[in-house]
Amino acid sequence: MTTAVKYFLLIINNKKARNTIIGIVIGVIAAVLLLLMFTYESTQQNAAPIAEKAKEEYSFWQTHTPDSQNLSCQGERYCSYFKSSVTDWCCYFVGYCIQESGYETKDFGFAPGTIMWTNNLKELGKLKSADNYTPQVGNLIFFDYGGRSHYKATGNVDHIGIVVEVKDNSVTVIAGNEYNGQTSNWATVSYV
Structure with missing residues (x-):
């Protein structure tokens, strides 16, 4: 032995x-x-600070106006952060929340437009379909105003926001530049 x-x-x-x-x-x-x-x-919780930043920004605009901040509109705050002129600003708002939460926007596929952004996420392997994914607080969420079938046919999206609450069968989203692309509208909206 x-x-x-x-x-x-x-x-x-x-x-x-x-x-x-x-x-x-x-x-x-x-x-x-x-x-x-x-x-x-x-x-699972690492994106929660992004949701908190979105809530802070939403709260900020409940008590401030663009004039009080020497801005032409709310979107100027986010567009100028990325050295862009004022344009449809939903992507810039989300990018601002990511960056101000201490993350690198490139890690989230940031782009100034939603179609480019989703294409970047596809390349990174980080884009999930609503058909087989339950959103988490802090996730980015994309919308196609034509509906899910239109997205499946075209692969194009129109809008982006940040999930700030998941409850029952709905998510609450904070997004800048809501309501048909007008440059000074805000919303926190629940979607089923």
């Missing part, structure tokens, strides 16, 4: 040594499971 086999048999036959090894193995397994649980939890 080899020396390793002799030691193994001695350990197996020694109750105290056997229990110590079993305890160590169980402890290692528990530590790995705990680490996996926390890793899963943190990846």
Whole structure:
């Protein structure tokens, strides 16, 4: 018999040594499971600061006007952040919330237009379909005003917002530049 086999048999036959090894193995397994649980939890919640920033911005505009901020419209705040002239600003609003939450916009596929943005997310492997994904707080959400069938036919989207609440079978979204692309409209809206 080899020396390793002799030691193994001695350990197996020694109750105290056997229990110590079993305890160590169980402890290692528990530590790995705990680490996996926390890793899963943190990846599920890592976008929550983006939702919080969206809520802050929405609240800010409930008590301020563009004039009080020396802006031509609310959208100027977000467009100028990205050194862009004022345009339809839903993408700039979401990009602002991402960046101001401490994230890199490139990691979220940022683009100044929704079609380019979704194409970037497809390339990153991060675009999920509403057919098989339950939104989480902090997720970006895209809309096609023509409906899901129009999106499936064209692959084009018209609008982007940030999920700030998921409850029952609806999501609440905060988005800038709501209501037909007018440059100074805001909304927090629940969608089924």
